[in-house]
Amino acid sequence: MSLQTDKRDFSERTTDGLGDSFMRNAVGSAQDSLKTRRLSAATALGDWEQWRTAGQQIRQHTLQNLDYYLEQLAGNIEKKGGHIYFAATKEEASSYIRDVIVQKQAKKIVKSKSMVTEEIELNHVLIEAGCELIETDLGEYILQMDDWDPPSHIVAPALHKDRRQIQRVFTEKLDYTDDESPEKLARFARKVLRQKFLEAEVGITGCNFAVANLGAINLVTNEGNGDLTAAIPKTHIAVMGMERIVPTLAEMEVLDNLLCRSAVGQKLTSYITVMGPSAAGDTDGPEEFHLVVVDNGRSDILGSEFNEALQCIRCGACLNVCPVYRHIGGHAYGSIYPGPIGAVITPLLGGYDDYKELPFASSLCAACTDVCPVRIPLHEQLILHRQNIVKENRTGSMERFQMKAAGRLLSSPALFGKTLRFAHPASRLMSRHGRIVRGPELIHGWIGARDLSQPVKQQDSFRAWLDKRKGESGQ
Amino acid sequence: MTVSGNHHTSGNNKEAFLNTIASKLGRERKREVQLPDIQSLLPDSYGSLTQDDLIDILKEQCFFIHTQVIESKPEILQRTLDDLIEANGGGSVMTSGDPRFAAYGLTFPGSFVWEEAAGREQNIMRAESANTAVIFADYALAESGTIVVESRPDQGRSLHFLPAHYIAVIEKERIVLRSTQAAAALNRRVQAGEPLGSSINLISGPSNSADIEMKLVVGVHGPLSATYVLI
Numbered sequence A: 001m002s003l004q005t006d007k008r009d010f011s012e013r014t015t016d017g018l019g020d021s022f023m024r025n026a027v028g029s030a031q032d033s034l035k036t037r038r039l040s041a042a043t044a045l046g047d048w049e050q051w052r053t054a055g056q057q058i059r060q061h062t063l064q065n066l067d068y069y070l071e072q073l074a075g076n077i078e079k080k081g082g083h084i085y086f087a088a089t090k091e092e093a094s095s096y097i098r099d100v101i102v103q104k105q106a107k108k109i110v111k112s113k114s115m116v117t118e119e120i121e122l123n124h125v126l127i128e129a130g131c132e133l134i135e136t137d138l139g140e141y142i143l144q145m146d147d148w149d150p151p152s153h154i155v156a157p158a159l160h161k162d163r164r165q166i167q168r169v170f171t172e173k174l175d176y177t178d179d180e181s182p183e184k185l186a187r188f189a190r191k192v193l194r195q196k197f198l199e200a201e202v203g204i205t206g207c208n209f210a211v212a213n214l215g216a217i218n219l220v221t222n223e224g225n226g227d228l229t230a231a232i233p234k235t236h237i238a239v240m241g242m243e244r245i246v247p248t249l250a251e252m253e254v255l256d257n258l259l260c261r262s263a264v265g266q267k268l269t270s271y272i273t274v275m276g277p278s279a280a281g282d283t284d285g286p287e288e289f290h291l292v293v294v295d296n297g298r299s300d301i302l303g304s305e306f307n308e309a310l311q312c313i314r315c316g317a318c319l320n321v322c323p324v325y326r327h328i329g330g331h332a333y334g335s336i337y338p339g340p341i342g343a344v345i346t347p348l349l350g351g352y353d354d355y356k357e358l359p360f361a362s363s364l365c366a367a368c369t370d371v372c373p374v375r376i377p378l379h380e381q382l383i384l385h386r387q388n389i390v391k392e393n394r395t396g397s398m399e400r401f402q403m404k405a406a407g408r409l410l411s412s413p414a415l416f417g418k419t420l421r422f423a424h425p426a427s428r429l430m431s432r433h434g435r436i437v438r439g440p441e442l443i444h445g446w447i448g449a450r451d452l453s454q455p456v457k458q459q460d461s462f463r464a465w466l467d468k469r470k471g472e473s474g475q
Numbered sequence B: 001m002t003v004s005g006n007h008h009t010s011g012n013n014k015e016a017f018l019n020t021i022a023s024k025l026g027r028e029r030k031r032e033v034q035l036p037d038i039q040s041l042l043p044d045s046y047g048s049l050t051q052d053d054l055i056d057i058l059k060e061q062c063f064f065i066h067t068q069v070i071e072s073k074p075e076i077l078q079r080t081l082d083d084l085i086e087a088n089g090g091g092s093v094m095t096s097g098d099p100r101f102a103a104y105g106l107t108f109p110g111s112f113v114w115e116e117a118a119g120r121e122q123n124i125m126r127a128e129s130a131n132t133a134v135i136f137a138d139y140a141l142a143e144s145g146t147i148v149v150e151s152r153p154d155q156g157r158s159l160h161f162l163p164a165h166y167i168a169v170i171e172k173e174r175i176v177l178r179s180t181q182a183a184a185a186l187n188r189r190v191q192a193g194e195p196l197g198s199s200i201n202l203i204s205g206p207s208n209s210a211d212i213e214m215k216l217v218v219g220v221h222g223p224l225s226a227t228y229v230l231i
C-alpha cells in the first residue's frame, strides 16, 4: 500500500462511507468506548493538562534539534554494532531494505504494524522481489488475508470489518473451520503466525520512538507480535519517520504514557520494549540490526507553518473524537492516515493535487485539538490548508463564485437583513417539512450528508425578536 | 557484522540528510543541545506512599489487566510456584538463569533454563515448547501493573513471549510507583556509561488484542495468561 489507498473522487468515497451502516456503527461505538477509556486513564495521571504540556515541549524541543538527536542516535547504534541508513525518499528507503534482504538471501519475512512502511510501499517492493511477507498484527493480518484491504484507523486498522467477514476470509484463505467468535479467530491466527515467527529470516518493525542517547528503538504494543518479530529472526530491520525520536528514556516515558492513555485508554500497554542491536552473549535477538530513518517529505514540513504536525505520536485520539470521521469512516480519506491528523499530513506528504478535499472534511469543532496529547492545533492547521487551497485557486469555479457571493452578502448588514426577510418564502419550493431538500451545488453538497433547516419566517427570526425587545425596553 | 554490498557500505547518507534538516530549520548544524527540564513540569499526583500502599495499587491495577496476583513468602515460594504451574496444566517449564532461583532454593525438575551455552535454536525451541515461563522482575510498577526485565545471556528476549503462561516473581522491595521511577533509574545508568541489556521489556499482563470488533481477546501472540507472585 502507499500513502494513497483509494484513487476515486472524495465524493465517491464519502458516499460509500455514509452508506456503510455496519462501519458507521462500528466507528461510532469504538469512538464512544475509546473516548471514555481515554478520559479515565488520562484522569488517573493527575493533571493531564500539564502532562500534555510536557509532551508538547518534548516534541518541540526534539524537532528543533532534530539533526543533533539523529546524529547522536546514529553514533550510538553504530557503536553497538547496528546499521543506520538515512533515506531521503520512499524509493531509497524501500530499496535499501530490499537490498539487505537480497544480500541475506532471505525469503521469509514477518512484519509488525508500521505506518511508515505503508508510506514507503515496502510490502509491494518486497513481494515483487519474491519474498513471502506476513503482517503479524492481528488487524493487519486480517486485512492482508482479505487481499490487502486498506486500514481504516491508525490504531485499530480492521475496525470496519465484522466478525463474520473475518470468519469468511479465514475460511476461504486459511481453511479455518470454527465459528466467528473473536477468541477462536484470534487463537487460530496465533497458531498460524507462531509458525511464521519461527521460520522467518527477517523481521521488520516500525518504531514508536528512537532513544537518541541509548541507540535503541521503542515499540509500544499489546499483542507481543512486535517483540517476536524483533527477537526471533536473525535480522531485524526497524523503520522510522525521521521525527520519531526522543533524547532519553525519561522523555520516552512521558510520551509512552501519553500515547498509551490516548490511544487505547491503558496506563501502559501490555508490551513496551526498548531494543536495539544484540549484546555480547545474547542468544536471541537480531544478529544484524538495521534502522532506516525516513524523510519522504517530512523535511519540507519542518520549519514551515505546519511544523507542529510533526509532533504527532500517532495515538489516534483525534480520530476518536472527530464527528466527520465518525460519519464517513477511515476509507473515505483515501489515505493511510485518516481523521483530523490525516487531513493535515496527507496533503503535506502527498500534495494538494490528490488531497485538496481533506482539509475541508472537518467541522472545525476543535475537538481534535482539545484531545491531542501533544497539543497540535489541528483545526488551525486545517484552516491554514484551506487558505492555501483557496489562494492557489484550487477550488472549483462555481464554488468560488458562490463563496464570493456569500462573502458579499455576509459583509453587508443591510443586504443580509434584506435577504433574510425573503429567505423563508424563497426557500419554500426547495423545502419539505421544515428541511431544505433541493438546491444548487453548495447547498446540495451540504444536504447530501447533513440536515439543513429551512430559514424561519420573518416574524420568528432572532432579529425580529431582538428589534421587538429593543422597542419594549425603550432602547 | 557488516553487510557487504551497495547501499550500506557506500555510506548511510547521514551528512546530506542532516544538512537538509538544519537548512530547513534555517540554521547551521547543531553540535550541542541543552535538554529542557521536563520532569519539573509533571505533577506528583500521589503524594507519599508506603510500600503497603504500592502493593494495594499494584493489586488493584492487576485486576484491570487480567493478571492474577498471588502473595507468597520466600519460605513457601517453591510450593506457590509448583501449584501455579500445575494450575496451568503442568507441562514443561522454562526459567531464566537468574541467580535468584538458586538464592531462593528453587528447583523445577525436568525444566529448561535459558542459557548462553544452549545457543539460539535450542533456547528458542525450548521456550516455544514450554507451557510456563518463570522469571524474576527487576522492577514492578504499581500504577500500571508492569514488570520490568532486561535481556541478558541467561534471559533471552523471547522467553517472555513464547511460553503459553507467564509467571513473574516480584520481590516487594522492587515495587516502585510508576514508569517514571524505572525510566529515571535506567536513564541514570545510560548516562553513567553503564551498558543496559539489549532489550528492556516493560510487561503489563498477558498479550491481548481488540482488533476484532473492539472485543478484548486475552492471549494473542504472546502468553495466554500472566501471574505475579509477590514475596
Ligand code: SF4
Binding pocket: A262, A311, A312, A313, A314, A315, A316, A317, A318, A319, A341, A368, A371, A372, A373, A374, A375, A376, A378
Ligand atoms: S494529531 Fe495528536 S491526537 Fe491525532 S494522532 Fe497525532 S498525537 Fe494523536
